[in-house]
Amino acid sequence: MSRALSACCWLAVCLFAPTAASAWGYQGHHVVGAIADQLLKPAAKAQVQQILNDVDTSGIDLRKAGPWPDCVKSVVRHDDGKFHYEVDPEHLEFEVPCTPFNSARERARMVDYAARNWSTCSYAPDGFERGCHNTFHFVDVAIQRSVFDRNLQGTNPHDLIAAIGAAVAVLQGRPIPPPFPFSIKDKKEALLLLAHLMGDLHQPLHVGSVYLDANGRLVDPDAAHKVDPDTDTIGGNAILDGVAVPFQTINLHHEWDDIPTDLGDGATSELVDAAKSVAPSQGTLDGWPAAWATDTLLVAHDAFKGVSFKPTPPPARSKWTATYDNHVDYLQAADAIKRKQLAKGGARLAELLNAIWP
Numbered sequence: 001m002s003r004a005l006s007a008c009c010w011l012a013v014c015l016f017a018p019t020a021a022s023a024w025g026y027q028g029h030h031v032v033g034a035i036a037d038q039l040l041k042p043a044a045k046a047q048v049q050q051i052l053n054d055v056d057t058s059g060i061d062l063r064k065a066g067p068w069p070d071c072v073k074s075v076v077r078h079d080d081g082k083f084h085y086e087v088d089p090e091h092l093e094f095e096v097p098c099t100p101f102n103s104a105r106e107r108a109r110m111v112d113y114a115a116r117n118w119s120t121c122s123y124a125p126d127g128f129e130r131g132c133h134n135t136f137h138f139v140d141v142a143i144q145r146s147v148f149d150r151n152l153q154g155t156n157p158h159d160l161i162a163a164i165g166a167a168v169a170v171l172q173g174r175p176i177p178p179p180f181p182f183s184i185k186d187k188k189e190a191l192l193l194l195a196h197l198m199g200d201l202h203q204p205l206h207v208g209s210v211y212l213d214a215n216g217r218l219v220d221p222d223a224a225h226k227v228d229p230d231t232d233t234i235g236g237n238a239i240l241d242g243v244a245v246p247f248q249t250i251n252l253h254h255e256w257d258d259i260p261t262d263l264g265d266g267a268t269s270e271l272v273d274a275a276k277s278v279a280p281s282q283g284t285l286d287g288w289p290a291a292w293a294t295d296t297l298l299v300a301h302d303a304f305k306g307v308s309f310k311p312t313p314p315p316a317r318s319k320w321t322a323t324y325d326n327h328v329d330y331l332q333a334a335d336a337i338k339r340k341q342l343a344k345g346g347a348r349l350a351e352l353l354n355a356i357w358p
């Protein structure tokens with residue numbers, strides 16, 4: 001990746017990114033899906049093709065499916081309680097990955113999904129209710145931990161790992177295990193979710209998080225047995241990139257959402273080869289999502305290596321600013337981590353689907 005190009009891209013991504021955390025930019029979700037498309041065995045490939053393409057859609061593969069839950073973020077709830085899919089005229093670029101779903105019936109599907117998964121939990125990170133479905137994309141486990149566990153702070157019954165479990169259950173024709181509050185109405189919805197969430201699961205800042213005191217020192221929410229909201233960095237969204245402070249818009253989370261520009265938005269042979277050499281998952285399928293979360297949590301340890309934090313002076317909206325021991329080294333390490341994680345995401349999405357439909 002060219003350093004200059006990547007800096008440009010980060011700026012573009014961050015200026016135009018939605019306020020809610022969106023995980024890998026849509027290119028990352030395309031890449032993860034495209035790798036999985038190549039690694040599906042015939043039975044799973046046939047199922048995926050049939051489920052994603054009904055009377056309303058055609059030509060949808062896992063690559064195109066990947067961005068769907070981010071497209072759903074364009075569904076807004078009006079004061080009268082009604083839900084609408086709204087295109088932001090100032091951000092038409094948000095619609096680019098959503099064009100496969102822009103028919104009236106597919107928009108209606110997104111509205112229906114968002115409405116069913118809106119009030120099942122409260123999610124208002126900035127004071128506005130954003131809809132429970134926005135929580136399906138992440139967990140915020142403290143990076144002091146090394147093993148994912150559902151009892152840890154930063155997990156909840158409607159988090160990323162629970163959502164993957166729910167989508168898998170629907171694809172297997174099983175009921176969603178209680179107490180998880182998901183409404184997934186059919187296999188198409190489940191697969192649209194899973195294709196995306198397996199990407200999110202491999203973005204290190206969607207799993208591991210830092211909790212910081214007012215001076216930018218690490219605090220441990222598990223030792224306190226609760227998350228103090230004042231210490232919550234919202235998966236790095238509340239941390240400005242110290243190198244980019246003049247722009248006041250780039251945060252650490254969004255930097256990690258962006259992928260190396262030379263990867264484009266498909267499956268390069270480099271990444272397909274890397275995906276083929278990802279070690280097969282151990283144990284039963286039910287345990288895989290938590291094991292993968294542990295794996296990503298360990299990667300998050302590396303993502304926070306060589307970074308420290310200090311309070312951001314007002315009037316910046318973000319509380320903390322990241323500074324780097326060596327920024328060039330950090331970017332280089334991040335580039336390598338992203339390639340590895342995209343390959344793992346694609347490999348494991350395919351592994352999961354091949355296991356569901358052997």
Ligand SMILES: [Zn+2]
Pocket residue numbers: 021022023024069070137196200
């Ligand atoms: Zn996401």
